Amino acid sequence: MDKIDLGSQGFLYPMPMTLVGADLSTGPNFLAAAWVSRCQPNPPRLMAALGKVHATNTGIRERGEFSVCIPSVDQVAVTDWCGLNSASRGADKASPFTLFRGSLEHAPMITECPLCLECRLYQTVDLGTHELFVADIVGTWTEKRFLMPDGKPDLAKLRPFVLTMPDNRYWAVGEHIADAWSVGRRYGASELDPE
Amino acid sequence: MDKIDLGSQGFLYPMPMTLVGADLSTGPNFLAAAWVSRCQPNPPRLMAALGKVHATNTGIRERGEFSVCIPSVDQVAVTDWCGLNSASRGADKASPFTLFRGSLEHAPMITECPLCLECRLYQTVDLGTHELFVADIVGTWTEKRFLMPDGKPDLAKLRPFVLTMPDNRYWAVGEHIADAWSVGRRYGASELDPE
Numbered sequence: 001m002d003k004i005d006l007g008s009q010g011f012l013y014p015m016p017m018t019l020v021g022a023d024l025s026t027g028p029n030f031l032a033a034a035w036v037s038r039c040q041p042n043p044p045r046l047m048a049a050l051g052k053v054h055a056t057n058t059g060i061r062e063r064g065e066f067s068v069c070i071p072s073v074d075q076v077a078v079t080d081w082c083g084l085n086s087a088s089r090g091a092d093k094a095s096p097f098t099l100f101r102g103s104l105e106h107a108p109m110i111t112e113c114p115l116c117l118e119c120r121l122y123q124t125v126d127l128g129t130h131e132l133f134v135a136d137i138v139g140t141w142t143e144k145r146f147l148m149p150d151g152k153p154d155l156a157k158l159r160p161f162v163l164t165m166p167d168n169r170y171w172a173v174g175e176h177i178a179d180a181w182s183v184g185r186r187y188g189a190s191e192l193d194p195e
Numbered sequence: 196m197d198k199i200d201l202g203s204q205g206f207l208y209p210m211p212m213t214l215v216g217a218d219l220s221t222g223p224n225f226l227a228a229a230w231v232s233r234c235q236p237n238p239p240r241l242m243a244a245l246g247k248v249h250a251t252n253t254g255i256r257e258r259g260e261f262s263v264c265i266p267s268v269d270q271v272a273v274t275d276w277c278g279l280n281s282a283s284r285g286a287d288k289a290s291p292f293t294l295f296r297g298s299l300e301h302a303p304m305i306t307e308c309p310l311c312l313e314c315r316l317y318q319t320v321d322l323g324t325h326e327l328f329v330a331d332i333v334g335t336w337t338e339k340r341f342l343m344p345d346g347k348p349d350l351a352k353l354r355p356f357v358l359t360m361p362d363n364r365y366w367a368v369g370e371h372i373a374d375a376w377s378v379g380r381r382y383g384a385s386e387l388d389p390e
Contacts, residue, residue, distance in 0.1 A: 003295060003306070004338065005334045007334065008238075008334065009332075010332065010348065011233055012213075013348070016207055037231065038230050040244065042324065047232070047244065076373045077373070077379055078379070080382065083375070100198060125318070125329070127235045127240060128235055130236075132242070139203065142198065142201060144197070144199060162357065165233075166347055168377070170371070170372050171370065173368065174367035179363060180358055181275065182275065183275045184272055
């Protein structure tokens with residue numbers, strides 16, 4: 001077998017880049033975060049794993065509300081800037097953006113981001129150095145120009161990007177290769193049931 | 196403001212497609228899953244949110260071990276087939292693959308996948324219809340041909356793919372657009388500190 005073990009620091013590929021918005025005692029703030037995932041369809045929930053050292057964690061714990069904003073490839077530099085700088089060290093990480101709010105009082109969102117999720121904290125899980133915020137999604141803010149004719153968000157128009165670690169690279173999303181819950185039907189017919 | 200609210204069923208874009216491997220009472224099985232994310236750097240942990248209805252959940256709970264295998268774009272049809280079919284309804288979802296194991300007894304992995312993570316269950320969180328498996332990563336199995344000269348996995352060689360919902364499309368990863376913890380330095384210099 002040609003397999004080799006790189007040890008325990010191998011990472012998952014690829015991870016969606018997001019900006020997590022929260023109201024801190026100093027004002028709104030946005031943290032660059034890639035360890036974010038959906039976790040339940042109904043009630044619709046997502047989860048974000050954030051290092052306890054972040055000022056954002058305190059804001060989410062105190063307010064019980066936050067946002068997950070999806071930047072486009074055009075925002076890769078400012079997103080990375082949000083990851084390089086720290087509200088704890090005095091950076092105003094709301095300053096590059098035009099903010100808006102939905103129905104929640106403490107879920108600041110970014111007008112320049114093509115899609116933003118408004119979240120209410122449901123549960124906090126202590127993981128060690130990090131904590132996991134599990135939240136109900138209460139709103140999905142976007143613009144008509146980012147939708148497909150059927151009203152669903154169109155990735156080709158949103159143009160999000162992904163992060164890989166430990167090589168620390170950002171990647172655009174490429175071509176549409178197949179449809180989910182669909183392309184596998186052909187596999188079943190051709191490969192597994194040749195008769 | 197041009198923003199519109201699509202409601203609570205908006206999803207995160209884009210999500211990494213994986214095959215979660217577990218030993219069931221009927222043998223090894225692979226579940227197609229996209230709600231998987233890293234959650235802590237050290238000790239290195241990942242998390243997978245899986246519907247309780249899945250036979251895989253029972254296997255992970257009973258054995259305390261599982262794998263997260265990253266398929267390539269060449270495996271999109273068989274990955275989707277694993278999502279369309281159910282071990283509970285009698286499908287043998289190990290049959291399309293050549294299996295191997297690392298140091299854990301109950302973390303079956305797929306030779307055809309360019310990268311597989313071997314995981315030991317750390318904590319289980321009840322989310323409602325779904326449960327969240329938080330696990331220590333104990334091994335990262337790949338092949339030399341998928342590495343960069345510096346020994347890190349190369350996404351351009353692994354060629355993973357991502358899923359978007361609710362449009363249910365699979366996408367290749369595209370071009371390398373910038374370096375993380377790097378491109379933002381220029382943003383800070385040019386935009387925020389014009390002097």
